[in-house]
Amino acid sequence: MAIKYGRPIELREVARGTGAVVPHALDLTVRPRRNRKAEWARRMVRENVLTTDDLIWPLFLIDGNNKREQIASMPGVERLSVDQAVVEAERAMKLTIPCLALFPYTDPSLRDEEGSEATNPNNLVCQAVRAIKKEFPDLGILCDVALDPFTSHGHDGLIADGKILNDETVAVLVRQALVQAEAGCDIIAPSDMMDGRVAAIREALDRTGLLDVQIMAYAAKYASAFYGPFRDAIGSAKTLTGDKRTYQMDSANTDEALREVELDISEGADMVMVKPGMPYLDVLRRVKDTFAMPTFAYQVSGEYAMIAAAANNGWLDGDRAMMESLLAFKRAGADGVLSYFAPKAAEKLRSQG
Numbered sequence: 001m002a003i004k005y006g007r008p009i010e011l012r013e014v015a016r017g018t019g020a021v022v023p024h025a026l027d028l029t030v031r032p033r034r035n036r037k038a039e040w041a042r043r044m045v046r047e048n049v050l051t052t053d054d055l056i057w058p059l060f061l062i063d064g065n066n067k068r069e070q071i072a073s074m075p076g077v078e079r080l081s082v083d084q085a086v087v088e089a090e091r092a093m094k095l096t097i098p099c100l101a102l103f104p105y106t107d108p109s110l111r112d113e114e115g116s117e118a119t120n121p122n123n124l125v126c127q128a129v130r131a132i133k134k135e136f137p138d139l140g141i142l143c144d145v146a147l148d149p150f151t152s153h154g155h156d157g158l159i160a161d162g163k164i165l166n167d168e169t170v171a172v173l174v175r176q177a178l179v180q181a182e183a184g185c186d187i188i189a190p191s192d193m194m195d196g197r198v199a200a201i202r203e204a205l206d207r208t209g210l211l212d213v214q215i216m217a218y219a220a221k222y223a224s225a226f227y228g229p230f231r232d233a234i235g236s237a238k239t240l241t242g243d244k245r246t247y248q249m250d251s252a253n254t255d256e257a258l259r260e261v262e263l264d265i266s267e268g269a270d271m272v273m274v275k276p277g278m279p280y281l282d283v284l285r286r287v288k289d290t291f292a293m294p295t296f297a298y299q300v301s302g303e304y305a306m307i308a309a310a311a312n313n314g315w316l317d318g319d320r321a322m323m324e325s326l327l328a329f330k331r332a333g334a335d336g337v338l339s340y341f342a343p344k345a346a347e348k349l350r351s352q353g
Ligand SMILES: NCc1[nH]cc(CCC(=O)O)c1CC(=O)O
Pocket: 144, 146, 148, 156, 191, 192, 226, 227, 228, 229, 230, 231, 244, 299, 300, 301, 302
């Protein structure tokens, strides 16, 4: 047969009749455009859909009260004081976005070589978790585990002699995860890419009786230029020394992503993530097909900035580019997407009914 799936073309060698009724009509049996002829017809054959359930909304936190600060490289995204984060949490609830992700801008005076503020049970993230959970206990909260918002050098781990120390870092990450979980965080999301951190965090959570706290592992996280605006947002862009290529993955690799994901699953990850998003849809598809785990993509700050900047310049239709990019994650196998577009996309989805 000429084609593997669909209608066997040879079997359709029925007489087509001679002389088309319509002048100049091609003698075509198969016309794929028929299924696209109207919106209702396109809806009938649509293979993937985006809903508000697919969205995780990342928020940036800053110390203070009633404070909102624009982030220059992320037009439309702000740093929020805890009370304002609670306001946005209410918006998430109304928009039926299931989960927020929290990232702190740590005051420079609180940053040090060891990132000690990460394990302060009253740090900005923990304050926000408590405040949001108090008002909206049914809203999911995800907390990032890594030291970069807290270290003076901007790295995700501890450094000695210019090297990132894996095992010593994991010990600190475990304490960071515990203070977040004890504050009420639902999903611990290690983004540091140290080896063995998922197992260590799972063991510590279980030992503490925090059996229901989930782990979403940033399992295949690449060393990427697309994190630039995020580093502005959390204030690590200027201080970061060197790059993160000894722990984040080489963007040339995909087999390695499968090995990373397999390890994190075996260590106890409940969900896995591929990051960045759009430039790595091939990785996302392989991960989903290989492991059939709840699999998430992070449409990172640089991806957001590209679309937002082009839209603000009138170079593309921002809303359509946003929706198309989010649907692409679904098509590639994602169960959900962390995206700064989350509230805007949710508003659009709900206005469409
Ligand atoms: N480890 C921290 C972390 N968690 C999420 C992002 C990036 C998110 C984004 O760009 O939107 C980063 C930055 C980094 O690894 O340098």
